[in-house]
Amino acid sequence: MLPGVIDFYDRHPISLSQVLEALRRQGKDMRTLAPEDLYEWDQDHYGGLEAVEALARRAGIGEGTRVLDVCAGLGGPARFLARRFGARVTALDLNAGRSLGNITLSRLVGLHRLVRSVRGDAQGLPFRAGAFDAAISQEGLLHVPDKGRVLAECARVLRPGGRMAFTDWIATPRLGDGERRRLQDWMAAVSIESIPGYRALLGRAGFAAIEAEDLSAAWVEILRRRLEMYRSLREDTVARLGQARYDEYSQLYAFFVGLVEAGKLGGARLWGQVLHFNIGGGAALS
Ligand SMILES: C[S@@+](CC[C@H](N)C(=O)[O-])C[C@H]1O[C@@H](n2cnc3c(N)ncnc32)[C@H](O)[C@@H]1O
Numbered sequence: 001m002l003p004g005v006i007d008f009y010d011r012h013p014i015s016l017s018q019v020l021e022a023l024r025r026q027g028k029d030m031r032t033l034a035p036e037d038l039y040e041w042d043q044d045h046y047g048g049l050e051a052v053e054a055l056a057r058r059a060g061i062g063e064g065t066r067v068l069d070v071c072a073g074l075g076g077p078a079r080f081l082a083r084r085f086g087a088r089v090t091a092l093d094l095n096a097g098r099s100l101g102n103i104t105l106s107r108l109v110g111l112h113r114l115v116r117s118v119r120g121d122a123q124g125l126p127f128r129a130g131a132f133d134a135a136i137s138q139e140g141l142l143h144v145p146d147k148g149r150v151l152a153e154c155a156r157v158l159r160p161g162g163r164m165a166f167t168d169w170i171a172t173p174r175l176g177d178g179e180r181r182r183l184q185d186w187m188a189a190v191s192i193e194s195i196p197g198y199r200a201l202l203g204r205a206g207f208a209a210i211e212a213e214d215l216s217a218a219w220v221e222i223l224r225r226r227l228e229m230y231r232s233l234r235e236d237t238v239a240r241l242g243q244a245r246y247d248e249y250s251q252l253y254a255f256f257v258g259l260v261e262a263g264k265l266g267g268a269r270l271w272g273q274v275l276h277f278n279i280g281g282g283a284a285l286s
Contacts, residue, residue, distance in 0.1 A: 005143040005188040009073075009095045013237060013249060014044050016074060016101030021240075035083040035109045042076030042105060045138035046222045046267060047215075051167065052077045052138070053084070058165035058211075058271040059134040061087050068092065068132045068157060070122045070150065070166075071140020075102030075115055081136075082114035090116045090132070092125065122150045130159040137166035142189040147198075151205035158274045164207065165271035167215065170195055175264040183265075186252050195268050207272030216266025223260055227253040 019041040023030070028037055045051060055077075061067055063086035069078045072091030081087040093099050102117040120126045122137075123146050135154045141147050154164050171180070171192040183189040193201070195212050202210045230237070230253055237246045259265040 005190070006095050008143075008188040009098055011245070013241060013245075014041075014074070016097065016104055018240070019074065019101075019105065030108065033109050035079050035111055038076065038079065038105060038109060042074050042079070044073045044076065045167065046219050047167075049080055052080050052136075054269065055136045055138070055165040055167065055271075056081060056085060056087075058269070059136055059163045061085050061134050061136075064088065065134050066090075066132045068125075068127070068135040068154070070125075070135060070137040070154065071143070072102065072117075073098050073140070075106055075117060077136065077138060078102070078115045079106060079109065079111050082111050086114070087134075088114050088116075090118055090127070092118045092120050092122065094119070094121055123153065124149075125153040125157050127157045129156050130162075131157050133159060133162050135162070135164040135166075137164075137168070139168060141166065141168045142192055145190045147191070147193060148201045148204060151201050151207070155206040155274050160274060163271065163273045164202075165269065167267060167269045168193065168198070170198070170214075170216075170266050170268045172264055172266065174262070175259070179259060179264065182255065186248075186255070192265070195270070198268070198270050202270060202272045206274055208275045210270065210272040212271075213269045214266060215268055216260060216263070219267040220257070220260045223253070223257045227257055 019038065022041050023037060039049060043049065061081055065087045067081055067087045067089045069089055069091045072078050072093045075091045078089040078091040081089050091102050096119055099117045099119040106112045106115040118126065122144055135158055141150060144150050158164065169192050171194055180192065195214065199210050199212060231250060234246060
């Protein structure tokens with residue numbers, strides 16, 4: 001499954017070169033870029049900076065908080081947390097291009113001391129137990145086969161009392177097998193959880209005070225606007241990536257919008273707090 005998702009993001013329209021090209025077109029001076037100059041381009045999730053702020057509040061992120069961003073992409077949310085709150089963020093991503101892109105962009109805007117880029121698989125975090133105060137993730141877990149393992153790994157690397165908050169695609173019982181297969185083939189969505197499923201996985205991973213918020217209604221609007229924006233950039237995308245790729249993504253977005261409008265697919269925000277701490281593989285009360 002993992003090569004599929006690496007390939008998907010290697011070919012994705014949002015990339016380091018696209019961000020740099022957009023900045024050049026805006027006439028930005030690369031020597032004096034500020035983090036704010038990137039915000040329009042480097043956030044690959046729904047709801048923009050407000051969505052990152054919402055997670056930050058639920059994960060208790062403030063100045064000096066040691067944050068792990070799982071499936072961090074080009075590091076947009078990580079840079080925002082560093083800039084806005086003074087958090088120290090480790091941004092983990094599986095894709096080499098995304099991790100290198102993060103390093104390049106964080107250096108360009110002078111945030112490389114607060115944002116560290118690590119390439120790795122969320123299912124086996126290369127960090128010691130208790131290394132972080134908070135963990136976040138946005139629209140990445142849909143690509144990960146063993147979501148229970150990711151959440152257990154996050155619980156392991158969080159200190160006792162540490163919080164995790166994330167958003168992801170969620171499925172309702174109405175999502176059919178054929179639609180699931182199409183989501184997998186088209187966008188490497190290896191599996192899509194439900195809200196009750198995620199609650200159970202969080203509980204098994206050692207999280208307590210678990211809460212969930214259904215974001216599906218807001219996501220329908222966001223997706224509709226994304227589709228319109230994507231189509232309005234047709235000429236540019238065709239010039240960069242070719243007509244076939246433009247058509248592929250255009251159909252993909254339209255398919256998505258249809259599933260969300262039909263109440264088969266949606267989005268959710270979930271959060272919880274680690275009360276247990278794994279010591280030598282066992283569990284103890286913090
Ligand atoms: C939609 S992007 C989200 C990026 C970022 N969270 C943001 O909001 O801008 C999903 C990211 O998840 C990463 N990813 C997918 N599977 C992963 C895994 N098993 N471990 C780590 N990262 C993974 C992809 O490479 C991609 O960069």
